[in-house]
Amino acid sequence: MKRSRTIIGLGLAVALQLFVVLGMVGKAALPMWTGTEIRVKTVPRDPRSMFRGNYARLNYEIGSLPKEMLKIERRPRRGEVVYVSLKENGDGLFGIAGASLDKPDEGVFLRGHIVKNYPPYQVEYGIEAFFAPKTKALKLEQDLRSGGVALLMVTDSGRVALKDVVPKVDKK
Amino acid sequence: MRLIRLFKRDLAKEMACWVDKDLISTDQAHSICREYDMEYGSAENHSLGYRLLVSLGYLFIGVAVIILIGANWDEIPRELRMGGLTAITLATQGWALRLYYEGKESSATGLFLLGNMFYGASIILVAQIYHLGEHMPNEVLWWALGSLPFGVLLRNSWLTLFSCLLALFWFFMELSSGFFPALLPVFIIASVYVLVKGKQSALLFMTTAASIGLWIEALLARLWVGERHAFDIHAEHLFVSVALFLFAYAFSLWLHTRESSKAKDYGVMLSLWSLRFGLVLMLVFSFKEPWEELIMADWNHLISMGVIVFVLTGAALWIGWKAGKLQALLPVSIFACLSMLAAVFFGTSVLLSNVNSEAIFQIIYNVVLVCSGIYLIVRGINDGISHYFFLGVATILLVALMRYIDLIGEYIGGAVLFMSLAALLLGAAKYWRVQQVKEIKI
Known part of the structure; x- marks a missing residue:
């Protein structure tokens, strides 16, 4: 291979890296820019990621999908894409209304992956971690022990980003 | 195959001493070095050690940056954090590109590695900033894919190895999350290209061989996914592994017949690890429990497994024949195929369900292990190959230790087995002595 062609190739490889990083930022930030805010119930716990430092692991009620919600003949595959429709409950929080392997035409829905394929199915949406400095992550875990509210930004295609986690305020 | 190929740098160093002592001429030293694809005097050249230390230094800088990111500096605006790191990445890669342009390839390679670490950190x-899930297989894949072109374009084994190790990390993350890592062959093809076109690298060669095997097994797990839709390991995977190692052994024999010194070296490595795998597997199956599990297995994918094992073994025998090494391959292949057939036969036959077949298999495997040990010792001494000799001794001692701890058929059975093994060893020694006396008389 000619040296000049190698240099052009290496330049393109650097450009590819920049493109990947910018693409990832765009993909991750898109729901923040264009999405609708919804609130769902969550309970955090504090582990540590090998790469990304401390975080609060978030368990969602909408992460557990009862069998009757997903009306399919066969058993779903692990990793299979599932669309979970949400509806607002009386307390201002969103809960599961139904689920389908096909993209719904309307309403608020999240795009997730099935990680446990026997009932109740477990679904992950890519919003299960809230990264924060160690002290903040531990405090978050303490403050939200009895439950918290995750602020999510959802696009029309069901892609979702985690905006913030706040303490749950009981309406009496 | 002699392990000396793997220690040829030591050989080159020794030769410098021989030349100093007038044991061999400089021309002879040059000729011997050419035989092993080395340059005489390269042992005095410490550039490899220097490059390795610099690369490790850059790797550690990258790790330090990643750990620093882990501290999560959320008081700094995200745009500043992101922009700063991206700028550092681009500056490092730009600097590396400039060094390459100036012809300083070695320095450029180290900086490209550092740039790839910064790219991963970005x-x-x-x-981290966008709280992207708990598991991050896709991010690791992008890291590996983005780093790969540098290794391929520069035909550099270290940069390619970096991408391949990331790809293997992604492979396991992806499988554990329930996804099939379909893109691993991209890294395998790239590694093969660098292995063929670039300089010799034992680490990249073994990583590539392991990646091929792992990907084939994962593909089978995908095909045999069943109603649970989970990537489980089946008994059939083991037999495919055995066939894969037979193929690898045959391929190593073929590589050794090539003209290229690099191919010969890879052949030695592959042969050595295939042999070790065979012995370790036989040691595992010298116990009763693995046989019990194997015979009790469901065998739901018998036909597809049979076809794959048949094709791989057939291909191995064909390669062995082409390489003129069928004599070395045939006994191993026959024993492996007979073992697999017998295990399936006993596992699926209703009539033989009451036969204590596990004990029979266990005894056969212990005897075969000891015979293999004897063969390796004799071959090691006759051909002057030290690693065969020591592998043979280690095999026999390990069998003795295992059987002493885990007696077959309680104390009397154990004693009978040890007596039989002792008779086998003494008989082999006697036969060897007779052969040696005959040779001396001739």
């Missing part, structure tokens, strides 16, 4: 920072 990806990690995006995942």
Whole structure:
């Protein structure tokens, strides 16, 4: 291979890296820019990621999908894409209304992956971690022990980003 | 095959001493070095050690940056964090590109490695800032894919190895999350290209061989996914592994017949690890429990497994024949195929369900292990191959230790087995002595 062609190739490889990083930022930030805010119930716990430092692991009620919600003949595959429709409950929080392997035409829905394929199915949406400095992550875990509210930004295609986690305020 | 190929740098160093002592001429030293694809005097050249230390230094800088990111500096605006790290990445890669342009390839390679670490750190920072899930297989894949062109374009084994190790990390993350890592062959093809076109690298060669095997097994797990839709390991996977190692052994024999010194070296490595795998597997199956599990297995994918094992073994025998090494391959292949057939036969036959077949298999495997040990010792001494000799001794001692701890058929059975093994060893020694006396008389 000619040296000049190698240099052009290496330049393109650097450009590819920049493109990947910018693409990832765009993909991750898109729901923040264009999405609708919804609130769902969550309970955090504090582990540590090998790469990304401390975080609060978030368990969602909408992460557990009862069998009757997903009306399919066969058993779903692990990793299979599932669309979970949400509806607002009386307390201002969103809960599961139904689920389908096909993209719904309307309403608020999240795009997730099935990680446990026997009932109740477990679904992950890519919003299960809230990264924060160690002290903040531990405090978050303490403050939200009895439950918290995750602020999510959802696009029309069901892609979702985690905006913030706040303490749950009981309406009496 | 002699392990000396793997220690040829030591050989080159020794030769410098021989030349100094007038044991061999400089021309002879040059000729011997050419035989092993080395340059005489390269042992005095410490550039490899220097490059390795610099690369490790850069690797550690990258790790330090990643750890620093882990501290999560959320008081600094995300745009500043992201922009700063991206700028550092681009500056490092730009600097490396400039060094390459100036012809300083070695320095450029180290900096490209550092740039690839910063690139990975940028990806990690995006995942942290935007709280992207708990598992991050896609991010690791992008890291590996983005780093790969540098290794391929520069035909550099270290840069390619970096991408391949990341790809293997992604492979396991992806499988554990329930996804099939379909893109691993991209890294395998790239590694093969660098192995063929670039300089010799034992680490990249073994990583590539392991990646091929792992990907084939994962593909089978995908095909045999069943009603649970989970990537389980089946008994059939083991037999495919055995066939894969037979193929690898045959391929190593073929590589050794090539003209290229690099191919010969890879052949030695592959042969050595295939042999070790065979012995370790036989040691595992010298116990009763693995046989019990194997015979009790469901065998739901018998036909597809049979076809794959048949094709791989057939291909191995064909390669062995082409390489003129069928004599070395045939006994191993026959024993492996007979073992697999017998295990399936006993596992699936209703009539033989009451036969204590596990004990029979266990005894056969212990005897075969000891015979293999004897063969390796004799071959090691006759051909002057030290690693065969020591492998043979280690095999026999390990069998003795295992059987002493885990007696077959309680104390009397154990004693009978040890007596039989002792008779086998003494008989082999006697036969060897007779052969040696005959040779001396001739």
